[in-house]
Amino acid sequence: xxxxxxxxxxxxxxxxxxxxxxxxxxxxxxxxxxxxxxxxxxxxxxxxxxxxxxxxxxxxxxxxxxxxxxxxxxxxxxxxxxxxxxxxxxxxxxxxxxxxxxxxxxxxxxxxxxxxxxxxxxxxxxxxxxxxxxxxxxxxxxxxxxxxxxxx
Numbered sequence: 001x002x003x004x005x006x007x008x009x010x011x012x013x014x015x016x017x018x019x020x021x022x023x024x025x026x027x028x029x030x031x032x033x034x035x036x037x038x039x040x041x042x043x044x045x046x047x048x049x050x051x052x053x054x055x056x057x058x059x060x061x062x063x064x065x066x067x068x069x070x071x072x073x074x075x076x077x078x079x080x081x082x083x084x085x086x087x088x089x090x091x092x093x094x095x096x097x098x099x100x101x102x103x104x105x106x107x108x109x110x111x112x113x114x115x116x117x118x119x120x121x122x123x124x125x126x127x128x129x130x131x132x133x134x135x136x137x138x139x140x141x142x143x144x145x146x147x148x149x150x151x152x
Contacts, residue, residue, distance in 0.1 A: 031135045031142075042077050043127050049074035050120050071116035079107065079123040099126075 032040065053070035057063050086100040103126050110119030 031138050032131065033134065036131050036134055039127060040131055043124060046074040046078035046120065047124060050117065054117060068116060071120055075107065075120045075123060078120065078127055
């Protein structure tokens with residue numbers, strides 16, 4: 001009876017929780033969703049562009065402009081969803097001061113003062129943290145459901 005109550009509690013906490021009585025729980029819950037797989041690809045591309053921008057020479061104005069453009073492209077690739085979420089929250093006046101606002105303002109501020117590398121790096125680390133958080137939550141959910149499926 002306690003197992004059913006725990007299963008119902010999990011379902012209430014997260015509507016996407018899969019409650020089953022079979023042992024195929026592993027295939028039902030993925031560690032990383034398709035959405036975050038795309039985010040992971042964006043993170044890798046942005047990290048690669050950041051490394052390229054970091055090693056570019058800055059001996060002339062042209063190379064400095066190319067370096068800035070490379071950092072800017074890397075920033076846009078990794079952060080457009082957070083910046084867009086911040087803009088939507090401001091327009092709808094709902095939950096304005098959230099993680100999206102904090103990350104967007106701090107990284108845009110880094111770009112304004114000329115710390116391009118730091119701006120991109122902060123956003124990269126934030127997005128990596130989001131992917132790892134989802135993986136940890138899904139792994140915990142899968143382990144709880146496995147525990148519920150155990151027979152005495």
